[in-house]
Amino acid sequence: ELKVEQNPLFLSMQEGKNYTIYCNYSTTSDRLYWYRQDPGKSLESLFVLLSNGAVKQEGRLMASLDTKARLSTLHITAAVHDLSATYFCAVDISGSQGNLIFGKGTKLSVKP
């Protein structure tokens, strides 16, 4: 059974600080997605990582994928309050089955 583990599950940061969220998964996959969810809202796509060594950056967020280590990271640089949300990684093990396996999410709170 594929497992996707995120850590930490809760993260309280000061504005201006850097931190990394980790996403480990237990089976081979070269498709990994990061989503953001605000309270009571749906999932907003942040990054699509489709190959080993892929790195994507958008603003203060940078995501990377190491398929050999089965690890993806989401790095936050100089956090601001607007980044407060829950972040999910999701692994697509098939591509053709429409079945994303999600981590439990990391609830990020950025405090002034």
Next chain:
Amino acid sequence: KAGVTQTPRYLIKTRGQQVTLSCSPISGHRSVSWYQQTPGQGLQFLFEYFSETQRNKGNFPGRFSGRQFSNSRSEMNVSTLELGDSALYLCASRIGDYNEQFFGPGTRLTVL
């Protein structure tokens, strides 16, 4: 381009009733997946439809069913509702295999 739409946005039902949720994918998207989100279990895959065929199903009881129409719109049905079915139900569409899924706003179901 319009996003994924889901109706209704909120539903309150009582135990034993049944409910039908609707999802309209992004125009041109042929694949629709459904997910259940609860605080305890997180995001779990329900099923995926492509060209009116269910291709994949998650580990949910037979009370959960769905279908897809020729215009790619999809419905899911939950019969004999239980308290534990209270959740946010999200649908996601994608243009085809190996493509990113885009999520709708969700339907929040409360079972009393």
